[in-house]
Amino acid sequence: MNPVLVVAVTVLLSVTVLLALARMVLGPALLDRLVATELLLATMISAVGAEAAVHRRATTLPVLVVLALLGFLGSVALVRFAAGEES
Amino acid sequence: MTGGAVVAAGAAGTLAVGGVAAAGAVAVGGLTGTGVADLLAGGCLLAGAVLSLAAGIGVLRLPSTVDRIHAVTKPQVLGMLLILLGLTLRLRNPADLGMLLLVGLFQLATAPVTAQMIGRAAYRSNGVDRELLDTDELA
Numbered sequence: 001m002n003p004v005l006v007v008a009v010t011v012l013l014s015v016t017v018l019l020a021l022a023r024m025v026l027g028p029a030l031l032d033r034l035v036a037t038e039l040l041l042a043t044m045i046s047a048v049g050a051e052a053a054v055h056r057r058a059t060t061l062p063v064l065v066v067l068a069l070l071g072f073l074g075s076v077a078l079v080r081f082a083a084g085e086e087s
Numbered sequence: 088m089t090g091g092a093v094v095a096a097g098a099a100g101t102l103a104v105g106g107v108a109a110a111g112a113v114a115v116g117g118l119t120g121t122g123v124a125d126l127l128a129g130g131c132l133l134a135g136a137v138l139s140l141a142a143g144i145g146v147l148r149l150p151s152t153v154d155r156i157h158a159v160t161k162p163q164v165l166g167m168l169l170i171l172l173g174l175t176l177r178l179r180n181p182a183d184l185g186m187l188l189l190v191g192l193f194q195l196a197t198a199p200v201t202a203q204m205i206g207r208a209a210y211r212s213n214g215v216d217r218e219l220l221d222t223d224e225l226a
Contacts, residue, residue, distance in 0.1 A: 043163070050173075
């Protein structure tokens with residue numbers, strides 16, 4: 001893999017995570033922080049996938065499946081919890 | 088040192104460091120199918136990362152909760168699918184295809200559900216700016 005491309009993908013995904021963390025700190029309501037968490041987890045899945053693509057490894061594929069499942073369950077649970085909150 | 092020896096040494100060097108297949112193929116003349124797949128995979132990875140960055144900028148800059156859901160559910164899911172496509176092109180193994188399809192289809196199925204639930208909760212907790220709405224079907 002071209003090292004320039006690897007560095008570019010790493011930097012882009014890292015900046016995405018930083019922006020999501022900034023929204024998580026700033027977000028006025030719980031739901032804003034939940035949206036930022038969704039973005040954080042999706043970026044994590046992307047980063048694990050990109051790492052597996054760079055090193056041509058299939059070892060971390062189950063991690064992707066588990067992350068996708070757990071992210072959905074966590075988001076739904078948190079929305080159910082936040083639905084009763086009047087902010 | 089003759090030209091042929093230089094080319095041979097270059098090819099051996101790329102093989103030794105396990106460099107990108109396209110560079111080695113160009114060094115020995117002509118792109119192979121493997122090189123094309125790796126180039127496409129690199130392009131998919133870069134496009135997915137750029138879309139992820141767009142989603143991050145959207146989540147930080149858009150004004151309200153309901154607007155920010157757009158950034159997470161459209162560019163981010165497309166970027167993740169592009170990265171999974173790049174991973175598929177790079178692995179080129181039919182045994183891994185099922186698991187990658189599972190991840191992609193699961194994202195496509197669950198992102199709208201999550202977005203709808205967040206949007207409904209935001210509407211009920213006054214996370215929507217009523218001034219910006221043309222019509223309010225839920226009123």
